[in-house]
Amino acid sequence: xxVRRRFWLMKSEPDCFSIDDxxxxxxxxxxxxxxxxxxxxxxxxxxxxxxxxxxxxxCNPPGIAGVASVASDxxxxxxxxDRTSHYFDPKATREEPxxxxxxxxxxxxxxxxxxxxxxxGHADDLGDEFALIKRGSRLSVMPxxxxxxxxxxxxxxxx
DNA sequence: GCCAACGTTGGC
DNA sequence: GCCAACGTTGGC
Numbered sequence: 001x002x003v004r005r006r007f008w009l010m011k012s013e014p015d016c017f018s019i020d021d022x023x024x025x026x027x028x029x030x031x032x033x034x035x036x037x038x039x040x041x042x043x044x045x046x047x048x049x050x051x052x053x054x055x056x057x058x059c060n061p062p063g064i065a066g067v068a069s070v071a072s073d074x075x076x077x078x079x080x081x082d083r084t085s086h087y088f089d090p091k092a093t094r095e096e097p098x099x100x101x102x103x104x105x106x107x108x109x110x111x112x113x114x115x116x117x118x119x120x121g122h123a124d125d126l127g128d129e130f131a132l133i134k135r136g137s138r139l140s141v142m143p144x145x146x147x148x149x150x151x152x153x154x155x156x157x158x159x
Numbered sequence: 160g161c162c163a164a165c166g167t168t169g170g171c
Numbered sequence: 172g173c174c175a176a177c178g179t180t181g182g183c
């Protein structure tokens with residue numbers, strides 16, 4: 001039985017960790033996600049091999065900078081147990097971990113940044129429920145349909 | 160740096 | 172369970 005590949009968008013602040021950083025290290029454990037909705041997408045939805053749009057946030061201009069892939073199934077985020085970590089969570093236990101992460105693997109940089117502004121220009125095709133352009137949404141990990149995936153990547157060579 | 164919008168915490 | 176206070180996100 002084949003499991004259909006799913007698609008995701010993951011945000012990262014390039015000052016903190018950019019697509020170039022991901023290219024350098026190859027694969028990165030996506031630790032530190034402390035939002036339940038984002039956690040649920042990683043823990044319950046992501047499968048090894050899924051496609052990832054790597055989005056640069058909190059920068060100028062924000063937008064999709066590259067393509068990555070999910071390189072593991074979800075596992076307990078080790079930083080929740082690390083007292084020295086910024087992401088330490090005193091309520092998490094090894095028996096009942098609260099936070100999970102996947103590994104993210106570099107695939108390629110886009111030939112140009114697909115900016116948020118440009119993405120907004122295709123809101124009609126992307127749909128109202130696309131969290132990236134939904135008003136007030138701050139989700140850092142979100143699902144992308146195969147139609148949205150194709151549309152967004154088609155913009156790379158669209159001009 | 161500002162601040163709107165959202166999520167979480169914790170007292171009650 | 173309510174909700175005020177606080178913290179965070181992230182575009183601008």
